Amino acid sequence: MALKTKEQYQESIRNRKPMDVWFLGEKVDDVTTFPPLAASFAAISKVYELTGDPGWKDMLTTTSHLTGETVSIYNAPLQSAEQANNKTRAARALAEVIGCCTHRCTGSEGFAGLGPCTYDMDHDLGTNYFERFTKFMEYVQSNDYSCTVTVTDVKGLRTLPPNKQPDRDMYVHIDEYRKDGIVISGYKANQTGILFAHEVIIVPTTAMKPEDKDFAVACAIPADAPGITYVLGRTPQDKRFFEVNEDIEGIDLGKMYADHQALAYFDHVFVPNERVFLCGETEYVGRLLNYFTAVHRLTAGGCKAGGCSALAGATSLISDMIGVNKAGHIKEKLSEMAMTAETCYGLSLAAGTEGFKHPSGFWIPNPLLAHTTKFTCTSAPFNAVRTAREIIAGTGETACSELDMRNPTIGKMVQKAFNPGNPAYDAFDRLRATRFVEHMVRGSNWTAMALHGGGNSEAARMMAGRFTDWKHLQDMVKVATGIEKDPIFCKDVLDSIGRRAGRIDTTLDLPTMSDVPVESKKVVFEKRELVGSGKK
């Protein structure tokens, strides 16, 4: 079976082995019926449902290059610019429906990093990681599994590399090398959608030096493997999940879909060899992360575009309800919100279009554009957030609860106060739209996702700086101003103008990323040295 229906997906999640999941100091018996996770389970279920919907199938499925079967785009690493652009469109479209993480994107991005990197390692080192990876892909595709990538280690003191941390658990690491596999331990933080995944794909969070060998590990583990403890993160809405009942529809939750983040602790978890894709090859970790982030940071532009569009829609609706929609400054601000969405979207499309084909057959988006996309997503949506909060009025920020609006004693009085005055809408409609905005801007982790998910602004800025060809930029000016007079040099520079904005020459069918691991190590270690050094 290549594609699961929503019901089959839900059944497969219910059939997982019991998992050790905690929230608010108590053990969660069943994640599929636990109120604080209901919106998250609904979100990923919706993604499965739409994947089978004829209207969405073109966008959410593709043909497997391994089996020729129709598979989810989230289980098929990119093969072309067209597929990269489709990934952007899917991320945007799904964000407009669910207004949160798809829960399935990150796994596909883990595969996008592992495919070319294992190929490179086998080519250079004679390992058989690419074969293992390919078999694992077939397994995931044939079961239509939901996979999540776990990158972020808790890291401890940021000035110390993994091997210098007083507690090795600060980074996931190999405890034991066995003939049949490895045993790993350590923490991963902020894991989106992990409680509804079938497979957890572990990759390192930072480039590494040879001394970090035990921390250089990439592998796949079933989410219900023994030895994993999960602790669900809080959101400001925690209490509201428990309020929903037959009389209370859950308006205060803002919408019926959400994602979740959890801390995962791996306590001596065994991983058989066939699920290990990198094991101690520190010099390839930077390359893996470069391939991975090129796709991961492209996707950020798609889903933030979708979120910004939804936010613009809700704000526009409220401006209609309360009668300020015709005011000049409101129209301008709404247009700016719409343009924010298009900026994120356009950058993401450009990163996919201007990528290059790796010899493994996978398509790598343009890294400079992908990091620029992510960098833009760490700030632009916050202007949209500010505008939304301004337009929904202070009452939008301080609105009374659905519980109060439905209360037999004070309900009518509260409803009257919140009635927008527009006969097309009542107080409950206004509360629905208002809570939607609240959910996006401060009730959920949507803004945290824009800021940190897939890496924060500094990580994106440093990578963008690395992928910019500064010598070329200087040469252009030397030619333009006559500093450089050698006609051959000048011709070379002129011939390459417009095609060398980044270090990747996209006119070639081969990667020019052979220096990437070195570059990426520099990025990370220079970043470390910056801490407390007073240097800029």
Ligand SMILES: Cc1cc2nc3c(=O)[nH]c(=O)nc-3n(C[C@H](O)[C@H](O)[C@H](O)COP(=O)(O)OP(=O)(O)OC[C@H]3O[C@@H](n4cnc5c(N)ncnc54)[C@H](O)[C@@H]3O)c2cc1C
């Ligand atoms: C809502 C949400 C969802 C997420 N989902 C996932 C997920 O599904 N999977 C996953 O793996 N991760 C996920 N993440 C984690 C995310 O990728 C990380 O939070 C992000 O990469 C930043 O890492 P960090 O939180 O450790 O912060 P840090 O990287 O430690 O950053 C904290 C601050 O310190 C600065 N800093 C850090 N190190 C240095 C240094 N050496 N020198 C100078 N300054 C430094 C940074 O610039 C930043 O300002 C998610 C995060 C959020 C908020």
